[in-house]
Amino acid sequence: MTIKVDHIHGERITVSAGGVDLLSYVYRPDPEPYESRKPYVHPLRTLSGRLVSGYRPNDHRWHKGLQMTASHLSGQNFWGGHSYLGPDQGYRRVPERVGSMRHDGFAGLTATDERLTLAEDLTWVANDGAEWAGERRGLTVHAVDEAAGSWALDWSIRLTNLRDEPLRFGSPTTAGREMAGYTGLQWRGPRDLTGGTVFGPDGPDGPDGAEGQEALMGTQGPWLAFSGTHDDVDAASTLVFAHAPENLDPERAVHGSHWFVRSTPIPTVAFSWAFFEEFALPPGDAFAFRYRVLVADGAWDRERVASALAELSW
Template sequence: MTRAVELVHRHGDHLSVVATGSGVELLRYVYRAEDAWEAPKPYIHPLRTLSGQVVTGYRPNDHRWHKGLQMTASHLSGANLWGGNSYVHGEGYLALPERVGSMAHAGFDEVAVHDGGAHFTERLTWHPRGGEPWAEETRRIEVHDIGTRSGSWALTWSSAVTNRREEPLRFGSPTTHGRPDAGYTGLFWRGPRCFRDGRITAPDAEGPEMMGRQSPWLAYSGEHDEADGHATLVFVHSPENDHTGAGGAHPAHWFVRSSPFAAVAPSFAFHEELVLNPGATLARRYRVLVADGTWDRDRITSEVGALSWGVFQE
């Protein structure tokens, strides 16, 4: 049986997932360490549609630390694992390199290709600047449901972060520190420059008013440069994330912008800090549908509902 993808591992640098037949590199997961000012951490770039169009940005001139799709922590117990300037209430963004930390690749436990796609599981350590690890993360990336019928494929990102300090870890954002509508932290997507002023869609709303609000999914559609056409990315909470907080989990809120650039993050510390006690684990799982074309709300609802989640594995 012909497998849907091939996986190429350039050891010490990156993993590539390539669609068989077309030869399109659907994603490149880069885990080499990069510039210390940019809070080195693994990231996905490029991320592509099935037709080969790139739907991520990398090191834009406004924020060099924005790199495709990556897990971030903008305010973590006084450290900045986001990159660049740090927000200080009353003073704005300041160059404080002593605060900028990193998320370091520690190894892969599993790298596998199967009939329906591919997956890999990684171990990482989270560090303040020049210090001992504050946290350990187990991360699983899955590529699946690669369908020419729907013109889309699915990426599932699972992260389980365990506090290894002897005191609580406090996850925050610029908003928890006093800046309105800047609740970015957690999984973060930066779109390509051409996606500026794109379309934002949620189950019951559209547009920038979704900033700081809650919903089980949020979609962003943009138009390509160079090639004709559009693409849609749908960011989806898994059921166990309990994105409303109704079941006792810390509630998530969307950070989303279409201007001056395209960005989406299902922030877990938008309005309030998330406190992770010593030895406790913060587990979150997200899905990103990467589609050619512009999907309307009915299409998004149908496609999101058609994919099952299965059992969550930390």
């Protein structure tokens, strides 16, 4: 299935197929600094046009589709919104903690009928204007399969510490909040996917809804799927979040990754790179992760997810 790429320079890149805008990668920052201004993907849609991302929901205005985040980074908040300050203080509005990710330019952008590949340079900037980290980000849209009703988005990050002291990555859980280890690449779904089915690769059928999020929250695994039914139309969609093999290899990964997932009260998934424990990145050092998000029409089951992922090479 042929894709089409439109680039509004200085604002966004949109990829479409069959007359449907599958995604827009927005790199012009939104105006509110408290929401941690940074690039994001929204809208995100299935091949049939079902919306599977949420933008500035009323419960968390800083949730924007699919975006790279760091909720706790050496005392700064690159997630957006209130900062968790520990069990005694809870969440507080601390604007001086909220950082941003600056788009510096595209190092490469290649589009064919079947694939879009881009490389982007960004700088992570603390609230006081200090440049803390340099990022090379990669996005690839591929595997657009009309027969299967699915397509894939690959997202990579290589982050280098620009400071003269270690960068310390954590989460609300490392700061004292139980089972709230969100940080890293995060997806926020639309409100109609609330209460959807959550499952991983293990088990014959797998728990769904709230049971699924409780069973999988804080666990490790190669992939996690989220399936839900839309309002207005008789249709379901499934998103599959998958790690590249090296992400889960203790010899190659900077730190162990765990799933942060909620089906209720909000639909969200994050590839958390610092769920239970902090890790430090020394000055001048870098780490890298690669992720895949498979976007599909229909309520896929475990067997279908596993089969689709097996057909896609890294």
